[in-house]
Amino acid sequence: METDCTSNDSGAAGAITPLPSGTRLLHIGPHKTGTTALQGALFAAKDTLPEHGVAFPATSRHPMEAVLAACARPAMIGDPRPADRHWNRLLEQVHATGRSTSVISSEFFADAESEATIARIVEQLGGGRAHVLVTLRPLTRVMPSQWQQYVQNGLRTGYEDWLDHMLRRAPYEKPTPSFWRRHRHDRLVERWARVLGPDRVTVVVVDDSDRDGLLRTFESLLGLPENLLRPAPDTANRSLTLAETEMLRNLNKEFRGNGLPDELYSQLVRNGAVMHMKNSCKPSPGDVRICTPAWAVEAAAGIGAEMAGRITAMGVRVLGDPELLSAVPKPAAAETPAAPRIAPEVAAQALYGVLAAAAAAPVRHTAAAKARTVHQTTSKELVRVLGHRCLKRLGRR
Template sequence: METDCTRDESPAGGGVLTPLPAGTRLLHIGPHKTGTTSIQGALFAAKDEMARHGVAWPATTRHPMEAVLAACARTAMMGDTTPTERHWERLLEQVRATGRRTSVISSEFFADAPEGDTIGRIVEQLGGDRVHVLVTLRPLARIMPSQWQQYVQNGLRMGYGDWLEHMLRKPPYEKPNPSFWHRHRHDRLVERWARVVGPERVTVVVVDDRDREGLTRTFEALLGLPTGLLEPVPDAANRSLTLAETEMLRNLNKEFRANELPAELYSQLVRNGAVMHMKNTCTPGFGDVKIRTPQWAVEAAAEIGAEIAERIEGTGVRVIGDMRLLSAVQLSAAQQPAPRSDPDPRIAPEVAAHALYGALAAAAAAPPRHTAAAKSRTVHQTSSKELVRVLGHRCLKRLRLR
């Protein structure tokens, strides 16, 4: 294994890492919850300055999610507009416009690319042998709580303990989220892409959470950028939910599904309304309980992490960072299992109010849409479940008209 940097050795400052060849198209494929949003924000904010150093950011947004979802033939998040091939073609046009300059494209959804010809097609369209794949990794025990609450933000109704049981103890480990191990069995992820581009054009970066600037320094070194050019960009909308916030949302998901409300309504009012406003306006305090992983799951994740590290070492890809972190069982104090004396998590009234306001504001801001009139029936002829659904539609329609 080639270890180019550790926590005590900066690749950019120490001169250990050499930049990729000029004209490289650096493809950062995530996966999810490995610092992707943070590095995308830093790259997008510095795109003009990077251009002065010969490095292009082809996308017009921080994250070209729709384009990548289309390329990977993956469905959008619950209720969102379905991505089209045109989204992907538009990104390809922007990549081609960079000419012979070095460029960087980043999306964690590239990790969702299925087996088969999809990866080969993506690589070929992005430049073939000019493409260098970058994979960022964190220990599974740190990924799992963040990924669970992200699934809840997309409609999941299963509690964290049950979810861990399914992911770690119930073969074939595909329910309720088959995407999890496709993304986070990191050895297989690296192998899928290395088979297409060759191990010499794959770099794995193990993110050390103790070194907050380590990932940006590594990107600077690989892209040949001056040290310090990339800076973290605060993004409240990307913060993780507390346990109480996640549980509130999870119970809302149960009511939402039980009443068979449309997915579009979830995207608009819940994820992009209530949750987004709550994240942007409410900062978790010292007393807020975070999502904590039980010790048995931490140890199980560490065992899988050791297997992942061993298999990645055998692929011949370049590794930056300490692979031993992938099998670590020591978590931060905030992630340690809660003592039995801890009270049940309770959502603060002001947090609930902000969430409710976010949903109402999203409804009021939405353009009105015309729907066909339903057959006339009395209230007594209608089930209570359907009444809730109809009333929800009517409230949404009135708010849109306002």
Template structure:
């Protein structure tokens, strides 16, 4: 369904007209709105898209470092610091597409801090050739996914406590000030429309019941054949169960308490324990999912209604049903099951951390002279291991 917000008309249904040839479609997310799925599909189909006159200029599925640098944002905890050179390389790839249509996608564009940054991004990517695409989902569906993603980046706060901070404790900036910058969707759309112009902004309300709907929308806007874009299985991007998230959250507490270097978190925890656990373990029907309390669902729906109303007055094009943003989902059936980590899941997580440590062997280390391993406390052993891994990582 397409809503033309420039006129007071009833929404109409019909085929979308492709964007003009030579458009640079800039998909800015935000997070948890189908971004990983569409990025995987675009990257997998880049050669076939090129045959139809559409380029995907990035050399990876998601040029995260480049976009973080453009938005003056730090990298994820322990990751390589983004630099301007990352952004310049992406710009070179975009400019190499010449007058052809192209598409760039990163949810981190939603983190652009101000109009000046947005203006620079739009101008450097092509000025009036840029068409901004924003994908939206209901807050009630975004919140649990975003919380567990923050936990994967070191957050130590429990879900309900985090919800109270985001929804009940102004100014709603702790512990994650990025949440409302990304997910106060009306203000996000307003910022980009103010710079790019409302006529060059399209908002897509994602309907989770239509699994291929977002793919078909991208195909229509880019003038691609139907069904060219297909989902790419990505177990590494699956959401964590409640038990897995709680295990990681408690690990984060121990990690912070030990004052260990952040590089080790990236290497051993995020890309070691968590990544291997995601790839090796598929949640079953008995695994407890992250459940949002009803008070928070209703608060999110109220904010969603306000955001949809404001977006409808901005003159941008809206595709999909804006009322989905304020829908209150049916409360899940209560379960007596407790979030418990299965032994094999814990084993895979531990193995992932050990494998990551083994991938960074330490050379030229002196042997202990006065104490054996068994005479050394576990806390000291962890610090020694981490120090050695860190030395190896820095050499690499």
């Protein structure tokens, strides 16, 4: 689950100096550093922010399609290719904010590969008015969360095997080349600082012991009243348990092994089974969590210390304690780990999600079905629709 942060600063008496009025604050993530929690809070306060000279110009919590298009990155597996019109629309919304301070937040900005791409994005968003903010958490926290997110996008590699590739097998690019582009945090900060200059880059180090710290830090940076930004719960963003992730990973193997189309994965698996399971099932204290082995924790902490040292030497503004990036979490009490088992109700909800997604898919010449979302269909209607389709297919045969 993505949570929050604390903040120290170089301002008087430890106070955070707000950004200049009219700044276009570009929050680039990276992934799994509190981005979803922050985006939800900003979007929930969207109508109140203008009273304080701040705008959140996006029309959705996260303008993912727009940012993927800007960074020339592919969409999630099976989703439509990002179009330039999405980015152009976001630019129009940003420019319409006039002289207000505006906030654009997407972790996919961290996927921008070249300085030329970064320079173009910065220039289009306002040039000299742009200021970049990077939120960071320790790799030891990021790695399990990022792995299960990759599995939700089709990854078939087990956690320890994935860690082995990321930490032990040079050039550390397979099977997920985006991981170190996002999470070699010193190089990420350096790429953006080269374009904007270090005085226009702020790094916030997330402290997971302070759940609302990130929101308070953003309020200070934007000159907002305290507690204006409030957590906006999002069950669809919760992390999967080990059993849920392993169930999905094995499904990914079957899916790929049988050559099914990517569009089907997007519709039935990610936006069907997984989304419905997340919304309907809350992990219990007894569920087995994703556990990082000691060797990987030590390796990640060492990389974190190296990154923290390089970032603090760059001259960028750092809020929070950089030493947190190399902190080693306390080991859990020694006991034999339980085998991950998927609860029957969780499996049932995942299966129902697939059925709901199939029933809600657009049907030719059926306007009502096109307007229907996945989870707005009753069980009785699902059975009727699916039965009708099966009969039609049998009739064709």
